[in-house]
Amino acid sequence: MEMEQTALLVIGAGPYSIATAAYAQYLGATVTVVGKTLDFWKTNVPRGMFLRSGPDWHIDARDVATFEAYGKMCGLTHAQVKPVPRDTFLDYASWFMGRYNVTPRPALVTHLARANGTYTATLDDGSQILANKVLLGLGFAWFKQYPPELTDKLPSGSYTHTCDTVDFEFFRDKRVLIVGGRQSAFEWAALIRENGADEIHITYRDATPQFKEPDWSWVQPMVRRTLEDHGWWRRSTHEEQEKIRNEFWAVGRLLLEAWLGPRVHQPNIHLHEKTVVVSARTLADGTYDVLLDDDTTVNVHHIILATGYLPNMQNVAFLDHATILQELQTLNGSPVLDTEFQTNLPNLYVTGLAAMQDFGPFFGFTVGCPVAARIVGEAVAENK
Ligand SMILES: Cc1cc2nc3c(=O)[nH]c(=O)nc-3n(C[C@H](O)[C@H](O)[C@H](O)COP(=O)(O)OP(=O)(O)OC[C@H]3O[C@@H](n4cnc5c(N)ncnc54)[C@H](O)[C@@H]3O)c2cc1C
Structure with a gap:
């Protein structure tokens, strides 16, 4: 059987993955997404939960298929989205995928290895995909923290x-x-x-x-700054980063x-x-x-x-030990990324929570999705 090939393999079908897949496809790249759609939100976030983030946060790199556009189309009232129910967010994500023709393959990647500069993913249905570029949209569940x-x-x-x-x-x-x-x-x-x-x-x-x-209004302009200057967070001093982190987490910790x-x-x-x-x-x-x-x-x-999540690439069991984990440059467990979200292994990209160290705490929330999608999308769509 001939092995399936793709220009960009996106592993995971959470908000970060679908946002980037949509934008890379829009730019003309051939993209394959493997993962059960919004699986974390469906199986690890309780039914009946409300989002902390408001209706102004969305996942479209083009700022078109926004949550607000979806709400308008459905005729959602202010009261129905304040706060946003988990299921409404899931409906928004499905609508978004429909708009951009993103159709994840509902499987798990059980093994990812690198050889001769390309990547081979093995899926739990036994099939294999050969990819020039890979985006890891690992999300949260690999990084449960047990102090x-x-x-x-x-x-x-x-x-x-x-x-x-x-x-x-x-x-x-x-x-x-x-x-x-x-x-x-x-x-x-x-x-x-x-x-x-x-x-x-x-x-x-x-x-x-x-x-x-809480007042999250300052977050959006700050994360958007990354579009003009991909490296501003990493160039900030430790004190500046601490100040922003504290402000960000203060909203999370001191105000509910x-x-x-x-x-x-x-x-x-x-x-x-x-x-x-x-x-x-x-x-x-x-x-x-x-x-x-x-x-x-x-x-x-x-x-x-309720002890949260902390990125540690060593937890990610499907990454081949010899060709990926041992070669991957990390700091404090997180991958060291260039200003395009690329690891030291060429054409291997990491987004979301695991990118927080180099891009700031916003990337643990959906507010970072459109920004990461723009940057990664443009990087992977070049020489597609
Ligand atoms: C309780 C809770 C509440 C939250 N509330 C908010 C909120 O209100 N607003 C907000 O902005 N953020 C919130 N977050 C953070 C939120 O989870 C992220 O914003 C968002 O889900 C991140 O998207 P992601 O794609 O990075 O990760 P995830 O949503 O975790 O998606 C990653 C996906 O990858 C899949 N995957 C992993 N490994 C593989 C593999 N080997 N093969 C195939 N698929 C794989 C997983 O199944 C998962 O579905 C909350 C988090 C938690 C824990």
């Missing part, structure tokens, strides 16, 4: 990461402890309570965040959406601010006693780690 100073204290089997905890029926009539102080910790708590859990405890290091509408407050301030959601887990033990009935450092003990059926 060892926490997990070392927890009995095995007592905890799961939020990424793997979206079936809330399991928690009906049960007690649960959530570890983490950001939006996901509080939103999981609200959703789990609304699905009939008995008691929910949340433990976090900092003070309880305020629930009020106003609509979440009333859903969290409930008699059976207990907020243990400024605490950390000291120890945990399994009881004879299979529940866990967890001791916090304010001497409170909570007894729960399960522990959820």
Whole structure:
């Protein structure tokens, strides 16, 4: 059987991948996308969740098929998109793919290797694709963070990461402890309570965040600056980067959406601010006693780690060890990228969360999609 060939193989079918595939195709490149469409959003983000980002963020490099254009076409009212429900975002992404004729192949890449300057991907259906260029749109799920100073204290089997905890029926009539102080910790708590859990405890290091509408308006102009000057983030001093990161994360950590407050301030959601887990033990009935450092003990059926995501290319098991992982230049686990999102391995590009180190924290959110799509699209469409 002859091996399928493509100019650009995009691995993953999340927002970053489809945004770039659409734009590269628009510029005339032959693109193959492999991945289940919006799989992370469908299987790792809970039903009933709302987006933090507003309707002004979109994924079109051409600023045409925007979320606002989609909303107008569907006649969505302000109330229907403030906040944006997960499913509305999924519908927008499907509409976007239709507009640009992006049709991902619903498979997983199980192996990617490099030889003689080209790439061979093996799919879980056994087929192989030969590609001149590859874009890794790895997204979030490869990079779940399990802080060892926490997990070392927890009995095995007592905890799961939020990424793997979206079936809330399991928690009906049960007690649960959530570890983490950001939006996901509080939103999981609200959703789990609304699905009939008995008691929910949340433990976090900092003070309880305020629930009020955050101001993200400064983010869009800042990320757009990357289009004129691809390297501004990496050239900024450490202090300048820290300042922006702090501002960006302050919105995430110190302010939580106003609509979440009333859903969290409930008699059976207990907020243990400024605490950390000291120890945990399994009881004879299979529940866990967890001791916090304010001497409170909570007894729960399960522990959820809302501990976020941190890029580490070594986690990405489908990348061939000898020809990719060993050769790939990384810093702090993230790939070192040139100003076109290209790794040190020619024609291997990385976008999204794993590009944050060189392009800024915005690339962990959809606000970076149109910008990354423009830059990568133009780079890969050259000499297509
Ligand atoms: C709980 C939560 C809430 C969030 N809310 C927001 C929000 O409100 N606004 C916002 O802008 N951002 C939000 N984000 C961040 C959001 O996830 C990103 O903005 C967006 O999903 C990033 O797109 P992506 O394409 O990089 O990654 P992903 O959406 O993670 O997509 C990557 C895709 O690649 C696929 N994939 C990986 N490996 C392979 C392989 N080997 N073969 C085939 N496919 C593969 C995965 O299945 C996945 O579907 C949120 C994140 C989380 C965790």
